[in-house]
Amino acid sequence: MARPVRFNVHPIKADIKNNISxxxxxxxxxxxxxxTTKLSSVIGLGRKNxxxxxxxxxxxxxxxxxxxxxxxxxxxRFGAERLGFSPRQCDLxxxxxxxxxxxxxVVKQVYLQMAEPRWVIxxxxxxxxxxxxxTYSVLQGIDQVVPVDVYVPxxxxxxxxxxxxxxxxxxxxxxxxxxxxxxxxYKGLLQSYGIQ
Amino acid sequence: xxxxxxxxxxxxIGKFGDQLSHFEEPYGLLTFEAPKELNLKVxxxxxxxxELRFQxxxxxxxxxxxxxxxxxxxxxxxxxxxxxxxxxxxxxxxxIAQPDVFTATQLYSSANWMExxxxxxxxxxxxxxxxxxxxxxxxxxxxxxxxxxYPLEDQTRIDKDDAMFGRxxxxxxxxxxxxxxxxxxxxxxxxxxxxxxxxxxxxDWPNT
Amino acid sequence: MSAEHHIKLPEGSIEKTTTTxxxxxxxxxTHGVFQNILELDxxxxxxxxxxxxxxxxxxxxxxxxxxxxQITTLTDRLNYCSSPINNMGWHLTCEKLLGVKTxxxxxxxxxxxxxLSRISDHLICNSVVGVDSGAFTGFLYxxxxxxxxxxxxxxxxxxxxTTNMGRIGGFERNFTNAxxxxxxxxLAEYPPVLKEFENLFTRNRIxxxxxxxxxxxxxxxxxxYGFTGPNLxxxxxxxxxxxxxxxxSYEDFDFEIPVGSxxxxxxxxxxxxxxxxxxxxxxxxxxxxVQDMKGTESEVxxxxxxxxxxxxxxxxxxxxxxxxxxxxxxxxxxxxxxxxVYNAVEGGNGExxxxxxxxxxxxxxxLHFRRPxxxxxxxxxxxxxxxxxxxxxxxxxxxxxxxGEMDA
Numbered sequence: 001m002a003r004p005v006r007f008n009v010h011p012i013k014a015d016i017k018n019n020i021s022x023x024x025x026x027x028x029x030x031x032x033x034x035x036t037t038k039l040s041s042v043i044g045l046g047r048k049n050x051x052x053x054x055x056x057x058x059x060x061x062x063x064x065x066x067x068x069x070x071x072x073x074x075x076x077r078f079g080a081e082r083l084g085f086s087p088r089q090c091d092l093x094x095x096x097x098x099x100x101x102x103x104x105x106v107v108k109q110v111y112l113q114m115a116e117p118r119w120v121i122x123x124x125x126x127x128x129x130x131x132x133x134x135t136y137s138v139l140q141g142i143d144q145v146v147p148v149d150v151y152v153p154x155x156x157x158x159x160x161x162x163x164x165x166x167x168x169x170x171x172x173x174x175x176x177x178x179x180x181x182x183x184x185x186y187k188g189l190l191q192s193y194g195i196q
Numbered sequence: 197x198x199x200x201x202x203x204x205x206x207x208x209i210g211k212f213g214d215q216l217s218h219f220e221e222p223y224g225l226l227t228f229e230a231p232k233e234l235n236l237k238v239x240x241x242x243x244x245x246x247e248l249r250f251q252x253x254x255x256x257x258x259x260x261x262x263x264x265x266x267x268x269x270x271x272x273x274x275x276x277x278x279x280x281x282x283x284x285x286x287x288x289x290x291x292i293a294q295p296d297v298f299t300a301t302q303l304y305s306s307a308n309w310m311e312x313x314x315x316x317x318x319x320x321x322x323x324x325x326x327x328x329x330x331x332x333x334x335x336x337x338x339x340x341x342x343x344x345x346y347p348l349e350d351q352t353r354i355d356k357d358d359a360m361f362g363r364x365x366x367x368x369x370x371x372x373x374x375x376x377x378x379x380x381x382x383x384x385x386x387x388x389x390x391x392x393x394x395x396x397x398x399x400d401w402p403n404t
Numbered sequence: 405m406s407a408e409h410h411i412k413l414p415e416g417s418i419e420k421t422t423t424t425x426x427x428x429x430x431x432x433x434t435h436g437v438f439q440n441i442l443e444l445d446x447x448x449x450x451x452x453x454x455x456x457x458x459x460x461x462x463x464x465x466x467x468x469x470x471x472x473x474q475i476t477t478l479t480d481r482l483n484y485c486s487s488p489i490n491n492m493g494w495h496l497t498c499e500k501l502l503g504v505k506t507x508x509x510x511x512x513x514x515x516x517x518x519x520l521s522r523i524s525d526h527l528i529c530n531s532v533v534g535v536d537s538g539a540f541t542g543f544l545y546x547x548x549x550x551x552x553x554x555x556x557x558x559x560x561x562x563x564x565x566t567t568n569m570g571r572i573g574g575f576e577r578n579f580t581n582a583x584x585x586x587x588x589x590x591l592a593e594y595p596p597v598l599k600e601f602e603n604l605f606t607r608n609r610i611x612x613x614x615x616x617x618x619x620x621x622x623x624x625x626x627x628x629y630g631f632t633g634p635n636l637x638x639x640x641x642x643x644x645x646x647x648x649x650x651x652x653s654y655e656d657f658d659f660e661i662p663v664g665s666x667x668x669x670x671x672x673x674x675x676x677x678x679x680x681x682x683x684x685x686x687x688x689x690x691x692x693x694v695q696d697m698k699g700t701e702s703e704v705x706x707x708x709x710x711x712x713x714x715x716x717x718x719x720x721x722x723x724x725x726x727x728x729x730x731x732x733x734x735x736x737x738x739x740x741x742x743x744x745v746y747n748a749v750e751g752g753n754g755e756x757x758x759x760x761x762x763x764x765x766x767x768x769x770x771l772h773f774r775r776p777x778x779x780x781x782x783x784x785x786x787x788x789x790x791x792x793x794x795x796x797x798x799x800x801x802x803x804x805x806x807x808g809e810m811d812a
Contacts, residue, residue, distance in 0.1 A: 056430060058436070058437045058458070058459050058807060059459055059481065059484060059807060059808045060480075060481055060484040060565055060566055060808065062436075063484055063485060063528075063565055064564070064565055066528075066547070067547065067550070067551070067554075070543070070544055070547035070548070071544045071545075071547055071548050072547065072548055072551045097459065098459045098461055098808075099459075100457070100458055100459050100460050100461065100811075101334060102333070102334050102457055102458050102460065103429065103437060103458045103459065106429055106430055106458070110430060132477065132478075133461045133462070133466065134348070134349050134350070135348055135349065135350065135461060135462035135465060135466055136341055136346075136347075136348065136349065136350050136351075136462060136465075137332075137333060137341075137460045137461060137462045138350075138461050138462070140350065140353060155566060156565050156566060158564060222743050222744045222745070223500060223501075223743065223744075223745055223746075225746060227744070251627065252627055252630070253630055254630070254748075254755070254757060254774060255746070255757055255759060255772070255774045257759065257772040259761060259769075259770045260770075272759070274746055274757070274759070274774075278627070278641070278643055278648075281648045281649070283746070285744075285746065304628060304630070305625075305628045305629045305630075305782070305783070306628065306629050306630030306779050306780075306782065308782055309778060309779065309781075309782045310778075310779065313778070317464070330457075331456060331457055332456065332457035332460040332811055332812070333457060333460060334457075341462065341465060342464060342465055348462065348465050348466060348468075348469055
């Protein structure tokens with residue numbers, strides 16, 4: 001019987017020169033044997049390529065996230081190899097699917113359990129705005145309970161869209177200023193959600 | 197002889213006489229109505245009878261008919277005889293003022309959550325239910341959302357421009373009192389045009 | 405555990421020999437949002453209490469505000485692992501109410517799509533059972549082939565997951581050649597994969613020890629709990645809506661109903677595996693039947709029901725008649741007969757029922773969905789009583805609980 005899967009019996013020799021994509025160097029000055037740049041760029045570079053997402057999948061978008069994470073689309077290519085299911089260990093809260101009012105406090109609880117710096121991505125129409133469910137029981141967007149960094153449209157978004165949203169988060173993480181989390185503006189933002 | 201709607205009807209009338217009414221067969225499904233005191237007796241008879249054997253509760257739900265005074269709420273049972281593969285539907289009507297109906301949980305374990313859902317949506321009080329509390333909605337909810345008088349949308353939303361939905365601007369008075377007045381009163385608020393001193397909403401959009 | 409306590413409790417404390425464990429609603433192993441409060445004696449489960457409703461979206465209320473054809477979008481989001489079945493179940497319900505008769509080709513095309521989605525549904529369920537017993541490979545392996553099914557959906561309707569496929573009376577457009585090619589490709593490529601997937605699990609010692617005897621239910625209790633679909637068949641009752649009340653010309657097909665005996669996780673797994681093979685058989689037959697059609701019959705993709713079937717867009721732009729019908733359907737000017745319909749289809753999880761009451765208006769007066777998940781999840785506490793904590797997870801995933809379907 002013909003096997004549809006290919007096994008790496010004769011692996012192609014890895015082409016390190018042309019085949020591996022490396023991240024761009026941050027801006028800085030280079031000389032013989034040294035390289036200077038901003039600390040925040042270095043940290044941003046490290047952070048953005050090793051994000052630990054915390055999937056908070058409730059409905060349809062969660063199934064698309066399964067596809068994103070599985071072999072075909074492979075989220076791990078972007079440095080998010082490890083899905084942490086404990087909020088304490090994670091940097092990125094990915095809210096996927098409808099959040100009912102009954103669920104709202106749970107989302108907030110999970111957000112509070114995450115350590116700073118933390119980012120939030122609202123995947124899909126329901127998480128972003130309530131979607132087609134303008135009803136008495138559905139929270140009209142998770143930005144009513146937690147601050148959101150990136151919204152991904154779609155009902156549900158295709159895996160490519162989720163990946164794109166993830167890359168937008170990477171941009172944000174990479175460029176984030178060192179002082180942002182201590183700024184008055186950020187504190188004011190959290191204050192508006194009742195978070196100390 | 198395979199079981200058919202006629203036989204079932206005869207057997208039921210033979211047992212309960214003219215207490216059962218409104219026999220119909222919409223789209224081939226035998227439908228009838230029973231007085232609400234008899235719902236358990238009918239279910240038990242259908243379950244136990246050697247020929248009828250309606251031992252599978254397919255579905256249990258309710259319907260709200262606000263215009264029928266004294267019989268506003270209907271509890272609808274769908275039963276299935278898996279041996280002869282025949283279905284049956286029967287309804288029990290109750291007044292909305294005292295929506296007490298006997299529970300079927302002793303007969304069918306599956307009725308437990310279906311009755312809780314029906315209570316959650318319509319407020320039907322299933323007498324004898326072991327754990328009758330809300331199941332899908334939050335416990336704090338103080339109304340029964342699927343009754344016809346309650347609106348679909350969340351009435352506490354402020355980010356929606358009502359004029360864009362053909363509903364006109366909200367009366368200022370209702371807006372201010374929104375926090376103090378209980379929810380069900382807010383929902384039954386008067387339309388904008390009925391409040392004196394508030395301009396008529398534009399009639400450019402169809403007022404549906 | 406002996407009756408005496410090894411740990412001295414402080415004076416005045418309430419004695420409690422069991423531990424309470426809160427599983428959910430965001431626990432990673434619950435595969436959905438529902439909460440189980442488990443009372444544990446050591447590792448044994450004494451009792452489980454479930455809380456649902458964490459994604460209650462008020463479908464039934466929403467459906468009372470929408471014209472019939474717009475409710476299709478809602479049915480997608482019930483059981484999103486097999487949304488085409490829900491779509492078509494809804495269309496069949498409407499057709500029953502409206503008295504629309506569909507041509508054979510539409511029926512067969514529907515069957516192809518419905519069986520494909522049954523495969524994708526069972527695929528997720530079975531691979532997730534694998535994940536919960538510690539075998540992640542199977543999951544990653546078959547997800548690749550689920551993409552093939554999604555590609556077919558894309559070719560037919562343009563969408564992957566929430567398909568909103570078809571119209572009342574048939575399909576929105578004819579299947580393209582590419583769609584048929586992809587179905588052929590799937591039929592050729594998928595069986596060896598399924599065989600390999602089975603080889604990974606069915607006689608795998610670890611898997612068998614984890615699943616055999618976990619969460620069993622007798623046929624009698626299963627019926628009393630309102631089980632349908634694979635979970636009921638695993639308990640030994642050969643009830644299948646496709647056979648008992650054939651819809652969409654299922655009576656033209658030759659297939660078997662796999663049945664288990666003990667109703668435990670292993671049987672549920674095997675029944676789902678068996679059903680995937682049967683689905684492949686049905687798809688092959690339906691595909692052959694569609695290919696055999698000649699003449700005008702081979703081009704039909706919707707019923708002749710101008711009052712309910714939205715005309716093609718290119719006709720709407722060019723023909724007066726089509727424009728008028730389009731307008732009438734969208735504005736709700738067509739006659740909807742008053743009546744009461746209950747229609748059931750065999751969904752991925754069991755009997756998906758639609759109880760529709762129409763009062764002749766544009767929207768349903770009342771629409772109730774019979775959601776199999778919701779009905780059989782209440783048996784969970786009985787299934788896990790006395791089981792180990794680790795069984796709690798595998799029982800949950802082998803029941804194939806879909807939160808969207810459960811909470812409506």
